[in-house]
Amino acid sequence: MTNSILFIIQLCYTSLVYLASTNTVAFQASGSTNRKFRSESFFRYDQNNHLSKLQAAIPTWQEIQEALPNVSVDPTATIIDAALPEHQNTPPPYSSDRPTLFRERHGWCPYSERVWLALEHKGILYDTIRIDNTGPGRKPKYFSGQTPQMRWPDGSIQGDSMDLVENLESPNSPSLYPSFQADCIDSSISQFMSIFPSGLRPSSRAAFLFSWNGEPLFKHDFEKTLKRTNELLEDNGSGPFFCGSDMTAADVAWAPFLERYAAQLPCFYESLNPKDPDLYPQLAQWYQAMETTIPAYRCRVMGDESSWRKGLMMAGYGNAGNVPSLIKNRMDKKEMDLGEEIRQSMDLGHSSQLDLDLWKEYSKNRPWLASTPAKEAASVIWKNKDYIVKDVQKFIKAPFNRTALPNGPALDIALRELVSLLLTAGTFQDMENISHNTVVIAAFLDERMCVPRDMGAPCAFTIKRIAKIFDFK
Ligand SMILES: N[C@@H](CCC(=O)N[C@@H](CS)C(=O)NCC(=O)O)C(=O)O
Numbered sequence: 001m002t003n004s005i006l007f008i009i010q011l012c013y014t015s016l017v018y019l020a021s022t023n024t025v026a027f028q029a030s031g032s033t034n035r036k037f038r039s040e041s042f043f044r045y046d047q048n049n050h051l052s053k054l055q056a057a058i059p060t061w062q063e064i065q066e067a068l069p070n071v072s073v074d075p076t077a078t079i080i081d082a083a084l085p086e087h088q089n090t091p092p093p094y095s096s097d098r099p100t101l102f103r104e105r106h107g108w109c110p111y112s113e114r115v116w117l118a119l120e121h122k123g124i125l126y127d128t129i130r131i132d133n134t135g136p137g138r139k140p141k142y143f144s145g146q147t148p149q150m151r152w153p154d155g156s157i158q159g160d161s162m163d164l165v166e167n168l169e170s171p172n173s174p175s176l177y178p179s180f181q182a183d184c185i186d187s188s189i190s191q192f193m194s195i196f197p198s199g200l201r202p203s204s205r206a207a208f209l210f211s212w213n214g215e216p217l218f219k220h221d222f223e224k225t226l227k228r229t230n231e232l233l234e235d236n237g238s239g240p241f242f243c244g245s246d247m248t249a250a251d252v253a254w255a256p257f258l259e260r261y262a263a264q265l266p267c268f269y270e271s272l273n274p275k276d277p278d279l280y281p282q283l284a285q286w287y288q289a290m291e292t293t294i295p296a297y298r299c300r301v302m303g304d305e306s307s308w309r310k311g312l313m314m315a316g317y318g319n320a321g322n323v324p325s326l327i328k329n330r331m332d333k334k335e336m337d338l339g340e341e342i343r344q345s346m347d348l349g350h351s352s353q354l355d356l357d358l359w360k361e362y363s364k365n366r367p368w369l370a371s372t373p374a375k376e377a378a379s380v381i382w383k384n385k386d387y388i389v390k391d392v393q394k395f396i397k398a399p400f401n402r403t404a405l406p407n408g409p410a411l412d413i414a415l416r417e418l419v420s421l422l423l424t425a426g427t428f429q430d431m432e433n434i435s436h437n438t439v440v441i442a443a444f445l446d447e448r449m450c451v452p453r454d455m456g457a458p459c460a461f462t463i464k465r466i467a468k469i470f471d472f473k
Helices: 040-047 052-057 061-067 110-122 161-167 179-195 219-236 249-268 281-293 295-301 305-313 325-344 353-363 373-383 385-397 408-422 436-448 457-469
Strands: 025-027 079-081 100-104 127-131 149-151 157-159 470-472
Touching: 061 373, 061 408, 100 110, 110 161, 110 249, 110 295, 149 161, 157 161, 161 249, 179 219, 179 249, 219 249, 219 281, 249 281, 249 305, 249 325, 281 295, 295 353, 295 457, 305 325, 325 457, 353 373, 353 457, 373 385, 373 408, 373 457, 385 408, 385 436, 408 436, 408 457, 436 457, 457 470
Parallel strands: 079 127, 100 127
Antiparallel strands: 025 470, 100 149, 149 157
């Protein structure tokens, strides 16, 4: 059994602008006065390396493991990152009783997302091999062609996302091709290619955005696509999904692309918002339905807006250039607005009721998952603590890093304190005495995390929330 290695020890985000620049941490809540959130004496322990008192107060990794029974449950399915040296040359032993999905490794490839969503929604047990297809020579020796592909239990290999989604149909799982919607589903899937812009530079992390010259499309081209998508939804019926009141293969085909557009288009142009209920009412209703009623989508497969924005800066913007400052400013503003929104509701606990409800549904038949998104975030940190430590160490040496990252015992304490906070109810009272290093580590993870690669959006949000409630000054 090979564990999923989620925190990839490779530079994921080329541009890391760290939040902290000084050691003073102030609590910033709108409508309230600034308030230091931790005592000076607590702070001095950190700085002078007198860590024993802290060590005693914070649970050990063993105690944390005991508080998370799910981490000891074997998930049966295997997830392998084929970019790791040990998996480059030799394929892992394939299962003969469940399918193996080859999908793009970061969760960027929208076509891979289609198949991943179908598998997760149907609750099928499957193995995963994650493929780096970002450049020549990076794919493992035993894989060629495009992602996604499926190796079926009989040994046959098949590609093309929608063929795979269709082949997953079985009487044992919820159907994505109900026969009474067959015409609507076929026509909605085929219209995707005529409604989305054509002749663009292919890119996993920036799909249907850039022309071959590296420039984004004009605003009116994007608007035309959104308008026609809205019309298609309207012509199809009352929704909220493409073909009626339930998610079908039509939604699976469109969702990954519309999801990226919702986060990325508002960064390119002012007032270009696919979720605008006045301009695109049916589309806004579709987003709402996907994000609030499909547990597997919201809890595991959907990326978060921060990650899609960061994706635009990776490996260069457009044709490997820098992000224009106007666009970078819009991205920063969106992130700051999100922080403000989080601080407005800081007393409510780690997750919204919606996230708790959908997580409950999603984790119901998956005993290897924790019972809440915050506990699942804690579990992912627990499983990957050694990788996280190595990742932090890379940035300790990096010259562009403008904040002091904890290292050694201080880092260990900060990680354990973060995990133990994730195990509480998550109200502000729980976090009042949070230490500076713990906020730094929450901010570091928030910056480094790629959703859905590392964890589902509701889980990642619980870490982001801690990072954003306590802002650096
Ligand atoms: N029509 C295919 C398209 C798949 C596709 O374009 N995959 C891209 C990643 S998003 C890919 O593998 N690109 C790398 C390559 O072509 O080598 C499908 O629906 O599965």
